[in-house]
Amino acid sequence: MGVLALQGDVRExxxxxxxxxxxxxxxxxxxELAAVDGLVLPGGESTTIVKLxxxxxxxxxxxxxxxxxxxxxxxxxxxxxLADRLLDAPAGQETIGGLDVTVRRNAFGRQxxxxxxxxxxxxxxxxxxxAVFIRAPWVExxxxxxxxxxxxxxxxxxxxxxxxxxxxxxxxxxxxxxxGDRRVHALFVDVVRAHLAQQAGVDAGIExxx
Numbered sequence: 683m684g685v686l687a688l689q690g691d692v693r694e695x696x697x698x699x700x701x702x703x704x705x706x707x708x709x710x711x712x713x714e715l716a717a718v719d720g721l722v723l724p725g726g727e728s729t730t731i732v733k734l735x736x737x738x739x740x741x742x743x744x745x746x747x748x749x750x751x752x753x754x755x756x757x758x759x760x761x762x763x764l765a766d767r768l769l770d771a772p773a774g775q776e777t778i779g780g781l782d783v784t785v786r787r788n789a790f791g792r793q794x795x796x797x798x799x800x801x802x803x804x805x806x807x808x809x810x811x812x813a814v815f816i817r818a819p820w821v822e823x824x825x826x827x828x829x830x831x832x833x834x835x836x837x838x839x840x841x842x843x844x845x846x847x848x849x850x851x852x853x854x855x856x857x858x859x860x861x862g863d864r865r866v867h868a869l870f871v872d873v874v875r876a877h878l879a880q881q882a883g884v885d886a887g888i889e890x891x892x
Contacts, residue, residue: 683874684709684718686744688734690726690759694859698867704874712743720753720874723760723778725816725857728787731759732776741776748780753850753877755870761853762787762819769822781851782825789820789855790839801832801856803845806865813844813856820844820855850877 685695687708699706699722709715723731735741748754748764756764762771763778765785790797796817800810811832821843824830832845832854844855845866850873858866 683707683720683722683871684714685722685724686710686731686735686740686760688738688740689730690724691857691859692724694857695722695724695757695867698859698864699871702864702868702871704871710738710740712739715740715743715747718752719878720755720870721747722870723754723756723763724859725758725760728759728762728777729772729775731763732778735778736776741778744778745780748778748851751850751877753870753874754780754852755867755873756781756851756853757857757859758816758818758855761785761821761855764851764853765821781846781848781853782828783821783846783848783853784823785819786822787819788817789822789842790815790818799834799837801834801844803866804829804831806869808865811858811863811865812861813854813858814860815844815856818844818855821846821853847873850874 683704683706685692687710696706764781765783766779767784769786771787798814801813803811829847834842
């Protein structure tokens with residue numbers, strides 16, 4: 683499993699994935715992307731990450747990998763990168779895409795407006811997820827095929843969508859890698875394993891038919 687290592691909190695994601703039993707590596711080049719079974723897009727600065735990805739020849743391979751079904755988890759800036767549509771973005775900002783949502787950048791405000799909250803998170807046992815929001819986006823609109831995993835409860839952002847899943851794509855507005863709660867990453871590791879099992883079944887079926 684890989685972590686896109688162009689900018690952002692790469693080390694933290696690597697540590698959590700390894701703690702969850704995944705063999706986690708950094709991804710900076712197309713050949714490294716081709717070697718992983720799942721990918722994390724970390725928090726950071728989305729405009730910087732996409733420019734660097736384009737500069738090193740990774741942007742198009744990333745888009746093709748997502749379109750081909752590679753499981754990807756995006757946190758904060760990673761959610762922005764996965765979104766098909768953006769609001770409050772600089773003119774011409776590109777994304778990797780794949781997630782049928784509209785995401786509003788810096789939706790909660792500036793760095794000084796960062797906050798923490800407890801969220802009910804669909805599909806996770808063990809009680810609420812303690813979420814850290816840092817210049818975070820939110821999902822303004824989600825298509826019918828997108829599962830809403832968590833919303834903010836209370837305050838001026840009450841009801842805003844902050845975690846979603848669509849097939850093998852998972853995205854959160856917040857940073858679970860900073861809290862010590864491993865459950866969101868464990869969910870993604872399970873998504874990757876299920877995808878690999880499905881692929882193995884498909885490949886076995888093709889071999890039997892040939």
